[in-house]
Amino acid sequence: MNAKLKVMKQKYVIGIDISKSKLDCAVMDFEYKIQYEMIISNTEKGIGDFLKKIVKLLKTSNEELLICCENTGIYNRPLERICTKSEVLLWIEHPVKIKKAASDLRGKDDKKDARRIADYAVRYRDKSIAYEEPCEVIQKMNILTKSRNTLVVQKTALENQLREAKSHDRFEFTLLEESFSKALKVIKSSIKKIEDQLSVLIEKEQEIKQNKDLLTSIPGIGEQCAINFIISTNNFTSFDNAKHLACYAGVVPFKNQSGTIVKKERISKMANQKLKKLLHMSAMASIRSDKEIKAYFHRKVEQGKNKMSVLNAVRNKLVHRIIAVIKRKLPFLPKEEFLSIKNSNNICSLT
Template sequence: MNYELFVGIDISKLTIDAVSFTEEKIEEAVHRVFKNSYDGFGEMLEWLTAYNVPLEKALFCCEHTGIYINPITGFMDANNLSLWVENGLHIKRSIGIRRGKSDKADALAIAHYAYSNQYKARLYNFPSSTTSRLKHLLSHREQLLRHQTSLKCTCSELRGFGTENAAYCITDSEEMLAIYAERIKKVDMELSSVIQNDQELNNQFQLVQSVHGIGKQTAFFILIHTEAFSAFSDYRKFASYFGIAPFPYSSGTSVRGRNRVSSLANKKLKSLLTMCALNTIKKDNEFKRYYDRKKAEGKSSLCVLNVIKNKLLSRAFATIKRGTPYLAEMIA
């Protein structure tokens, strides 16, 4: 679509800063502040009517700021407007050298980014209520796990070095750990219930779990971060997203480094898939034999494990594409 009006939006908890300009008058950008609410967004649309440009020809762009974008994404979806939610790092690296920082300057930079990159704009698809519930549940589960792990470490240290004087603290910590374990179990049950109540999502969940080595928690994360396999067209793009796709490292004739994975990654999902890969090589199967063969050829363990992660991911995407479970080879 050929857009005529560009609106950069910098979102904070209570307010949004909007900067707008038309394609013909890029240098005449206008700035306004509105409330981060449906009423504020309505006022923003009234403000934009002064340009005499149909809102269908307007491209709204903002950074992904977590839950603070929920009101505006819901509003834009309800009004069928074009909203581009971009990764903040993309915008930051496109700005170049800049001194100082303000919400107004950030909104202007976002608007210029939208104008300059409009040809590759990816309009935001409002997630289903099921996907949103799963995201919140998984986030809550991760928070409980962090607290549980922290308490376990503290309790372990007290047992080893301060048992006599910290008896009460140890007992209280053990009781709290039991509560955390019960809460995590309840969250797991709720996650399973949400999945089972959505037939299509449950089918995808079962297909992904059919891949040898991929467990329930990894399947949850894959479903959510692929938005039920609608956000990524193939597994290679998803592999790049969470940091297991190798990229070249070379320049001219002097720099000839090895291919390496990027540190820009979803570290949580990467760690989960690493555990999956480690589990697959514990018993005799195609992955174990591949691992042993490559190790015998002199490959490093991490390199081979990274290949196995890619293999697991490609099989998960293949099961969804075919609509049939993964069939592991039969060993005589």
């Protein structure tokens, strides 16, 4: 989520429905009138030529255009690169928000989706968030981390199959071990190489290295969790406070009531699921290793609180600790140590 709120000075909105090979585009003015509709190739050249054509037809400039699209992962990359180079404001919105805001959901095709995206962008243009391209180092870290995750999943799948065969069928285990041993060696070697590449990248960037060291000073926060937080927050330039980051990571419960009907508070699924998963593992680790968190968890459970609710509160605490050490540029210290040297300027603690 590499974005900051920007003041709107645009005159036209381009709603784009993205697919693997093509983009359906709907150009709309602020009176909700469709000016042009086109289908272009999902390539940097195709998008660049389209923008030049639109600027010429509308007798406008790149600065007066607002492009809005849904987040489709890697298929967004050509559009992101061209908008960054051309200095065109790009707004990447969550698909669920656009769907829920649509006034007419009858029928569906790519052309209608492009119109709905354009309509959404015109209606909520004052809430637009401009996409900002991450720095090259963050992009490299992101690619390497994704590659590592893919290999870890493959490694886990092979090891699980071997373990089950070993405990239930020795004959199958013998055959699988012979087949999988070489593959596992290659995968483990590849994971090690990627981790070494990540370490070299981080060592070269002083600010990123400093932030990683600060995060790993928090009990329960491991290296992979720290790296993923740095990537997802563009090295902590995309979020102003802990509440926003906690919401993005999916650890904030929201009220669920209507009139006299009051239901249990639930966390939203509109979150970064990767960060949420890593925070869950970090919370489990902190309960085992951090005396403060362990005491807090058991105290709340003894009071009758639901274990998962308390665990989510621990995840939220970790997010607040993360923001605290980043803002203060000081490593984390437990409460007891903090109180014993509270007059020192070389500590940071958040309870």
